[in-house]
Amino acid sequence: MRVLQLVDSLDVGGTERVAVNIANALSTKIETSFLCATRSEGMLKQSLNAGVGYLFLNKKSTFDISAVKNLKHYIEQNNINILHAHSSSFFLAVLVKLRYSKVKIIWHDHYGNSAFLNNRKSKVLKLASYFFEHVLCVNQTLKDWAISNLHCKHVNFIPNFAVSVLNKPETQLKGIEGKRLVHLANLRPQKDHETLLEAFAILVKSNTDWTLHCVGKDFNDDYSRQIKQQITALKLEKHVFLYGSKPDIAHILKQSTIGVLSSKSEGLPLALLEYGLANLPCVATNVGDCKKVISSQTEGFLVEKQNSYVLAEAITKLIKNKDLQETIAKHLYKKVTQSFSEEAIINKLLTIYKQYI
Template sequence: MRVLQIIDSLDAGGAERMAVNYANALGDKIEFSGIVVTRKEGVLKNQLGDKVAYYFLNKKKVIDFKAIKLLKNIIVKNNIDILHAHGTSFFTAFLLKTICFKIKIVFHEHNGDRSNQSFFKNLPLFICLFFFRKVLVVNKQIESWFHQIGIKKASYFPNFASLESNDTQKTFLNGQEGKRIVCLANLREPKNHSVLIKAFAQLNLKEEGWSLHFVGKNHQDFYSENIIKLTKELNISDCVSLYDSKSDISNILSQTTIGVLCSTYEGFPVTLLEYGLASISVISSNVGFCSEVIIPNKTGLLFKSNEVDDLAFNLNKLVNDIGLRTILSTNLNTLVRDNYSKEKVVSSLVSVYKTAINEV
């Protein structure tokens, strides 16, 4: 079997990390595993394994004939059976299908807010879906929504996390050991970093030696400017650090005590699985698939999205109870390894590919 993942960039986002994870994991399982990036390279390129073939299209516009022709050449040269399109790359995959009829396309929807978008915003996707063999979605809610609009070939497919890396980058977190709170999320909506800043300040954790660390793409825009402004207004700027995109996630989490996810919506956040593999205690907003991974008072704590007081209440519980942190982190690690292991998910994915290839 010969499979090519396609993704628009290799910035450190959820869909991008999953595309890299699949490419790496398949390298040991199938005859050929590759990944093609359409628009922009990024820090995740450093995480690609030696057995993964890498290609870059350098696509400059929505319909870029030169890029599509290059993609077709890659498909033909490597005799690709399956093109696995992640997120917004679905349109490039569709364009390829118009000139490369035999290719089988599996589309992977990572957008947890898809069902809340307007019909007209989703219309390009609806049209393209008719040309795809399989549609994989990251939680049951999105699966149900696809079925309701008549896309019966959509099915839920779990993510998995991997902290394996070939990267030599070494990030050192500021702050006191044992008192670091990390949020792995790009600096943009709907990641909602401000609610964590407010909760941190409300608990006066600065005076207790705790520090806050945001690891994710910083676009140097209005969103990040507001974060910096808020930390100054609340007089905690000296204990809040922004690190931009990083690829040495395992190294970063080894320096972390508490992991937080604050999003107002999510599909299936890989971040929670990474927190689990790193055996740190977790607080998450109760959105998307999060409650399937974070079981209150068993594998972590949940708070109502966008409610500062609720987050502060739960954060205070973890900060002041080492025993609770140990129990939650151990249970989460066990849940992730038992239910979202690389071996189990990749085996299921290979079965999906085989079905797509054999369908008439």
């Protein structure tokens, strides 16, 4: 079995990390595992195992004929059976299949705005789905949508899994040890940094030595500028720190005390699984499949989205109770390692792959 993960970039993001995690995990399970970054490289390139075959296409446009030819040649040359396309890379996968019908396409839907599927632009995706052998979805909502809207008979829910990647430590968090909140999320509107900042402004009044550490890609766009202006307006410059993308996530989490996730919409967030692996207690909004990870109050707190008061209250409850922090961290770690382990998810994936060999 020879499988290639196809992904737009290797920037630090949920979709990209899942693609890398799968490629790495498969490198010891199948004959050969490959990964292709189509548009850009990024920090995650250094996380690829040596046993993973790697191709960068440097694709310049939607209809980049050179990229199509190069990928087709690579697939033929390496006798690749399955093209596992993540998110928007499905389009390139279909263009390749039109030239090389032997390869089987499995499409992985990571759509983060699953709470707003009515707004999804999907005409091209629906046409492309005639060429998919199988669709994998990161939550049940996306699975239901795929069954109703796509032209593919085989659809499965495959949860994300997290791994602790021990890259060289390089990021030193500011603030006081034991009093740091961490938020792993790119600066995108769906991650709702606004509500998190409002909540932090409330709780820091009575917890003045606590700090908030936001780690994720800064796109330097309107949303980014809005968040930075909000930090200034709330006079949080000495308490809130933006780090951008970082490769040493495990090291960052080791320095943190409580994990938070304030999203308006999610699939099954990798950040939540990473908090669990890092033995962090956490507070998250009740969106997407967060409830599959935090299914009881012994595993963390789930709160209403876009409500800064309930978010602040839940975080404060953890801040005030170290025993509760330890209890939740222990139970969440157990949940993540048992239900969202690499071994369990990869075995499910291999069962699906084997249908098309």
